[in-house]
Amino acid sequence: MKRISFLLVIMLLMGSVFAVNNFGFEFPEGRRQVSAEILQLVQAVNADSIMSYIQVLQDFETRYYLAPNRLEIATWLKDQFIRFGITDTEFQILEHPQGGTQYNVIATLPGLESEDEYIYIGAHYDSTLESPVPSMTLAPGADDDASGCAAILEIARIMMLAGFQPRCNIRFVAFAMEETGLHGSYYCSYHLRENGTKLRAYINLDMIAFMESEEDDWQIRLHPYTGSEQQHQFAWEQVILYSDLTPVEGVQDTTRGDSYCFWIRGFPTIYLQEPFLNQHMHTPEDTIDKLNPQFCAQMVKAIMATLAGYSLMPAMPREMKVLDGGNGHELVVQWASSNDASITQYKACYSNADGSISGEEIVAGFSHTISDLVQDEEYTVQLYSMDAEGKYSFWVQGSGIPRVIPQTPLNISETPISDAIQISWDANIEWDLAGYILYKSNSESQLGTPITTLPITDTSFTDTDVNSQDGFYYYTLQAIDQDGNISELTDTVSSRPLTLDRGILIVDETKHSIGAGTYNIPNDLVDAFYEGLLEGFAADQFDCEEHDELLRLADIGIYSSILWHGNDMAEMDYIARVKPAIKGYLAAGGKILFSVMGINRSMGVDDFAAQCLGIQQTLSSSLARLKYATSVSEGFFDMQVDPQKISNSPGGHLYHITAIYPTDNAQILYVAGSDFEDEHYFGVLNGSPVGLRNFYEAGEAITLSFPLYYMYQDQAKDFVQHVFRNLFMEDTASDDPYHTPPARLAIGANHPNPFLYSTRFVITAKDEHLPISVSVYNLRGQRVRTLAKDAAPRTVDELSWDGKDEKGMRLASGIYMLRLVQGNRSVARKVVLMH
Structure with missing residues (x-):
C-alpha cells in the first residue's frame, strides 16, 4: 500500500497523471495533481506528537461531562491553541440542566480571501463509560475521542508552524457533551445557522487511532451525507493522494456523531473515522496502549489534506439561477460575486438528460447565454469558480428548459396577514417574462377575475380587499411573456385574512381510540372533558384526525386563542408538521395553551421550540413518573393526577413524562412531583419543569408536557379558566350581556x-x-x-x-x-x- 501511494505521488509531481489512478477512482479535472503546499503540511505530521496529546487527555483520568475537571480540560485545550500562536481562541459556554456549565473550545485561523466564509473541523473531548457512576472517576477515552482532539491539535500546530494561509477562515472546535446527546455541537451549529454564517464544510473526527490489521489493509471510513456528495468525493480524493489508506464507504446520513447536528442545519458535512468498531469503546480499557500511532498519523495526514485542500479552493459562485431565454433555444445563466478576490473567471458546463448535447465554456463576468439548445428539453448547468492557478471551486447546479410558452408558476402559496392575504410564488425563469396574472374568486369552483389591470411584475401580491366574514377566498395564477404568450393555470389556493377576533379554538390531536389502556381514550370523552374546562366560553373544534389536510395559519388565524391537547402516545408529530402555522399565529399575537404527551417528539428541540415555546432542552424517561404538577408561579393552581383515569397505573402516576427546560426568556409554571424519592428511577424527574410560559413576538404560549385530561377535572378547570380569562383575556358570555357573538x-x-x-x-x-x-x-x-x-x-x-x-x-x-x-x-x- 505504501509503495503504491508513493509511486502515485511521484507520477503526480512529474505530471504523468491519468484520469483514472491505481484505485480505479476518476479524479475531476483540476484536482489530479498533488499540491506541494499541502504535501509539506502532510509530511510534517508526527505520530509522537499526536500520541503526546492523547496521553495528556487520558491522564485527566475522566472527561465525563459531570466531572468537576471539565473547565480544567477545556482550559488545557485552549492553552494549546494559544501556544501554537492562534490568538483568536475562546470558550463557547452552554448551560445544561443536568450538566451545569459546559465549554466548547473554539480557535480561529483567519483566511486570506473569503473573510466571511468558514470551515469548521471538530472533535469531542468528553468521555464516558457505559455506566454513569464510575465515569465520574475513570473514563480514559483515548480513542473516543482524545484521538480526534489530538488530530485537531496536531493540524493546528503544523499549519501555524508552516505559516499556512487558508483562503477562508478555519475554526478548530473541541466539543463538550457529545456522549450524552451531541449537546455541544447542537449548540454550536444552532447559533451558526441563527447568525447566517457561511460554512464551506464541517469536518468531523471521532475515533481515528484504533487499528489491528496489517499495514497493507489499513482503511479509512468516510460517512456520506445527502447533499454533501461533492465534499465527500473531495475527501475521498485527498485520502488517495496524500495517505497510505484505502477509503471505504461508511453509514449514509449517520446520526452517531457531531456531524449530524451540522448536517441537519443544512451545512455541507464530512465525517472521517477508523474503519472498525473499537471493542474498548466506553470501557476502562480505551487507553493509549491499545492505539496504533502510525495508523493514526496516516489518518491525520488524510484529514490534513482534506482540510487544507478545501481551504485553498476559490469560493463557490453564489445566487446562481438559470433563466429561459424565451425563444426556445437559449438559457441564460446568472450569478453573484463570491467576495473572493482570487477568482478570475468561471466555468459553465451543461448537458441534457442523456448527454447527447453538452458543452462547457469559460466565462468572465456574472452572466452567460447558452445557445443552440433543443426546445422543451431540460438541461443541467454546473458552474465553477476558477482562480489564476487553475484551481476549481465546487460547483453549484441549476436546470432550465428553453421554451416559447412560459412555464406554469411554481409553488404558489398563501399567507394570512393582519386584515389582508399575501399570495407568493417562485419567480419564473423566462428571460422575456412580462409578469403574472392573479385571479381571485369567492368560490372554489370559479376562476374569478384578474386582481390587477396590468400583469404583476413581483413574485407576491398583498390583497387588502378582504373581509374575514366572507369566508375563504380562492386564488389562481398564470405567467405571461412579452409576446403575450400565457402559461397554464396553477393549482388554486384558498385563504382568509388574519383577524384574531373569533374567540377560542380547541385543537384535538388525540388519536381516536377504542382500545384499553391509560393512553387510549374514546374521542367523545376527550371532547367533553376539554369543553368542560372551558365552561362559559364559546369555542370551535378542530379534530386533526378528521381532516386530511394539515392545519394552516388560514384555519387558525381568525381565533384569538387556542387550547391544543394531545392525550395519547400515538403519532405525536402533528405539531412538528405545522410549525410554520403555529409560529406565524404566535407572531401575529395569537395565544396557545398546549397540553400534550411526548412533547419532545412532537416538536423537537430546535429553534421553533426555543423561540416560540421557550423550551431550550428536553429530558424524557420511560421510567419517570408524575403524580403532581406543583405550581411555582403566583396565580397558578397545583394539580394532581386523577387515579380513576389511570386505574392500570400503580399508585396513580403518569408515565413517559418529559421535562422541559426553559430558555432565559421563559417562565417555569409547574414542576413534576411523584410519591417516589428523587434517587429512585421512578422519581428521576422530581422537581423538573413540566410547565412553561413564553412570549414570542406579539403572542404567548403556555406549554404543559402532560395532558390535563388525566388530572382532577376541577383543578384542571381552575387552571384553564385562569389562563383564558386572566392571561389570554378571553371574554365569557356573561362578561358583556349586550354583546352576542355572530354565529355562536x-x-x-x-x-x-x-x-x-x-x-x-x-x-x-x-x-x-x-x-x-x-x-x-x-x-x-x-x-x-x-x-x-x-x-x-x-x-x-x-x-x-x-x-x-x-x-x-x-x-x-x-x-x-x-x-x-x-x-x-x-x-x-x-x-x-x-x-
Missing part, C-alpha cells in the same frame, strides 16, 4: 340549579342549517344521556333533563356537563344534581 351557540342557565327531579334550560343556535346534538356527561367525560341527536335547529329552543341515564335509572348526586354541538362548534354548561 349558547346554553342558557338551567332552572332550578341545583335540581332534584328535573331542570330546564334554553339553547340558542343561530345557524338554522346544521343539525344539533345535546348530551349530558359526567366529570369523567362519560356520556350518560343523549337529549337530542342530529335534531333540526331552531333559533331558540327549550329542553329539560330529569336526572336519569339512557336506561331511565336515577344518577348519583354530583356535577354534570350539558354539551351542545353544531358542526364544528360546541359549548358546555355545568349543572348540579342533588338527592
